[in-house]
Amino acid sequence: MAVTLKHIADKVGKSVPTVSRALAGFDDISPKTRDYVQAVAKEMGYVPNNFARKLQSQKADAVGLILPGAENLRFSDPFFGLLLSGIIEKTSAAGMDLSISAASEEDELDVYMEHIKSQRVDGFIIVRTHREDKRIELLRENDFPFVSFGRMESDNDFHFVDEDGTWGIEQIVDHLVELGHTNLGCIAEPLLFTKSFSRVKGFMNGLEKNNLPFSDENLVVTNYRQRSGREAALRLLDLPNPPTAIVALNDLLAIGAIQAAQERGLVVGKNVSITGFDDIVLAEMSTPGLTTLHQPAHKMGTLVAQNLIQQIKNESIEQSQIVLKPTLVVRNSTGKPV
Amino acid sequence: MAVTLKHIADKVGKSVPTVSRALAGFDDISPKTRDYVQAVAKEMGYVPNNFARKLQSQKADAVGLILPGAENLRFSDPFFGLLLSGIIEKTSAAGMDLSISAASEEDELDVYMEHIKSQRVDGFIIVRTHREDKRIELLRENDFPFVSFGRMESDNDFHFVDEDGTWGIEQIVDHLVELGHTNLGCIAEPLLFTKSFSRVKGFMNGLEKNNLPFSDENLVVTNYRQRSGREAALRLLDLPNPPTAIVALNDLLAIGAIQAAQERGLVVGKNVSITGFDDIVLAEMSTPGLTTLHQPAHKMGTLVAQNLIQQIKNESIEQSQIVLKPTLVVRNSTGKPV
DNA sequence: ACTATAATCTAAAACGTTTTAGAAGTCAAA
DNA sequence: TTTGACTTCTAAAACGTTTTAGATTATAGT
Structure with missing residues (x-):
């Protein structure tokens, strides 16, 4: 059985509250008692019971991360x-737990409510933010702390860390246009995600800025996997008038697209240019190296967690809304059109 | 404020224990009362307080995963x-929390003890198992439930899920020898990890079985990253008598090795053959496709979690020690030596 | 010597739940 | 009409902690 305050109290011949306060270092306990109690506690290997403490304090000291879609964990x-990893680094350092669970779309909101009502967590991190996000609305209504990784389409009166995806993709389009491309294709994730939507917007903006027409068939909306990237790219490459450059809106899609191009016998960076977004490690390792937008993923995790922890602890928050600009990394998957 | 049993009790005009037992469906409560209480509870949106319940039950309903090396999170x-993802799937389904944290090597064991003593978790999942693993010894001494992903070198009297890495690499060596290779190199992670050690053993066994000599300089021990794979491969390729095949002991190392070979102007699968282990998605996507050993990573996660949950719940355990054989996947990174 | 003040401690309550032991009431059998 | 058994409920205790309010003792000031 674990050592409790009562055991220590019995041993030192004092009351439980005295022991509690001695260990906490309150100044209504004499230094002599304090030191003695602390020594005994240490010797007995005392560690406070987590749940008793949390019940009393009415704080969970935990951050919740509820992953959308059980089947689609995306790890x-x-x-x-x-x-x-950024999130864990910060929460660990702050002595808080990170409670990860999964919920299917139907009962997602219920799971949030249960977490709140059972006082399991003090705040949430929201990922895969939608343009209209019911989770965010729910949390705002209930005045419960959270930080979203990503904004909604409007009404962004909450704490978030986000990328500037629109701006980023504009840089990509500029880069391709500078190389001489005029017929660009685009592969996107479902548009209900703000992230995807913003990036597509960047694509449109880029075309418009460079006076290029947009054609519907040049935009393929799919999911986030490489496999889908490959299939989408095949569709683009098989068009009567195929694009000479494919703007994939994340790196996995881009890798899939590279594979597709190679299957069609095209040299990527020459016969066709392909770009990604995120700069995952893989982007550097692929052949050819992937031109993409670098994002400080780990850093973003720390920012999200940091803000949430500050909210929970009622500390002052330096910046409650952070938008990071990605940086263009040019590698060999892009080049002049032949 | 959250709804408590007391609130419901006041509303229905019964005592708190009655409400508690009515909600739990005990049969010393009349059906009439039971239904009424349940209806009222539902209407008031009652959700039990997590910590109160856990304090009382003396169960955490949580599984701990303490990641070794804060800086080296390996996500x-x-x-x-x-x-x-496999672990989360199972724990979520069982209604248990997964508590993830990180600990540096120095205070790793203390963190385990604190988790145990504070009754924060009911069991642990051990990853990156060492040949002599202090964590496992600690948990055994304390008779605390755990499942290890990977065995120790000996004295494996505990629950684990593991790969048969030795057998797997033997298949790889056989495959290469069949193709005609006689000079094989090997790139390994640090040998204190059982996983790495077993795989190296497979390499040795394979050589011996095929009557090939082993030379020290053909084995490079490094860490798990691509970067290291590249550097190690360069070292092998620059030997006076370079191997014609490189057995990298995980896929990331292999991808790094492919990169190295390409830098040296070699055609992988032709001038040099390269193999991996794990069959991560990337293995299929790389050019050339990587010959490797497939492992059901997600499935392994579910097996680990399942066993632990069964231990915790005192359910019967189908299999407490599971060793899975990986399956050889031949792609284009291996071929006859020229 | 008496009072005010400070120093040190503890009893009691609280957090919200579940378990245990037993009370109160109902009903049937003797 | 008493006994026993059963049904339905509740009081009290428990889990381990912290907080609040107050008790006790020592110390100093007059």
Whole structure:
């Protein structure tokens, strides 16, 4: 059985509250008692019971991360992995737990409510933000602390860390246009995600800025996997008038697109240019190296977690809304059109 | 403020224990009262307080995963990501929390003890198992439930899920020898990890079985990153008598090795053959496709979690020690030597 | 010597739940 | 009409901690 305050109290011949306060270093305990109690506690290997403490304090000292879609956990996405590592680094350092769970779309909101009502967590981190996000609305209504990784389409009166995806893709389009491309294709994730939507907007903006027409068939909307990237790219490459450059809106899609191009016998960076977004490790390792937009995934994780922790602890928050600009990394997957 | 049993009790005009037992469906409560209480509870949106319940039950309903090395979180490793997704799937389904934290090597054991003593978790999942693993010894001494992903070198009297790495690499060596290779190099992670050690053993066994000599300089021990794979491969390729095949002991190392070979102007699968281990998604996507050993990472995660949950719940355990054989996947990174 | 003040401690309550032991009431059998 | 058994409920205690309010003792000031 674990050592409790009562055991220590019995041993030192004092009351439980005295022991509690001695260990906490309150000044209504004599230095002599304090030191003695602390020594005994240490010797007995005392560690406070987590739940008793939390019940009393009415704080969970925990951050919740509820992953959308049980089947779709997305841990194979290296970007998400790095984001998570940033989050864990900060929460661990702050002595808080990170409670990860999964919820299917139907009962997602219920799971949030249960977490709140059972006082399991003090705040949430929201990922894969939608343009209209019910989770965010729910949390705002209930005045519960959270930080979203990504904004909504409007009404962004909450704490978030986000990329400037629109701006980023504009840089990509500029880069391709500078190289001489005039017929650009685009592969996107579902548009209900703000992230995807913003990036597509960047694509449109880029075309418009460079006086290029947009054609519907040049935009393929799919999911986030490489496999889908490959299929989407095949569709683009098989068009009667195929694009000479493909703007994939994340690196995994881009890698899939590279594979597709190679299957069609095209030299990537020459016969066709392909770009990504995120700069996962893989982007550097692929052949050819992928031209993409670098994002500090780990850093973003720390920012999200930091803000949430500050909210929870009622500390002053330096910046409650952070938008980071990605940086263009040019590698060999882009070149002049032949 | 959250709704408590007391609130419901006041409303229905019964005592708190009655409400508690009515909600739990005990049969010493009349059906009439039971239904009424349940209806009222539902209407008031009652959710039990997590910590009160856990304090009383003396169960955490949580599984701990303490990641070794704070700086080295390894979330960028897709294999680990998949393993994690399997774990989360099972723990979520069992209604248990997964508590993830990180600990540096110095205070790793203390962190384990604190988790145990504070009754924060009911069991642990051990990853990156060492040949002599202090964590496992600690948990055994304390008779605390755990499942290890990977065995120790000996004295494996505990629950684990593991690969048969030795057998796997033997298949790889056989495959290469069949193709005609006689000079094989090997790139390994640090040998204190059982996983790495077993795989190296497979390499040795394979050579011996095929009557090939082993030379020290053909084995490079490094860490798990691509970068290291590249450097190690360069060292092998620059030997006076360079190997015609490189057995990298994980896929990331292999990808790095492919990169190195390409830098040296070699055609992989022709001038030099390269193999991996794990079959991460990337293995299929790389050019050339990587010959490797497939492992069901997600499935392994579910097995680990399942066993632990069964231990915790005192359910019967189908299999407490599971060793899975990886399956050889031949792609284009291996071929006859020229 | 008496009072005010400070120093040190403790009893009691609280957090919200579940378990245990037993009370109160109902009903049937003797 | 008493006994026993059963049904339905509740009081009290428990889990381990912290907070609040107050008790006790020592110390100093007059």
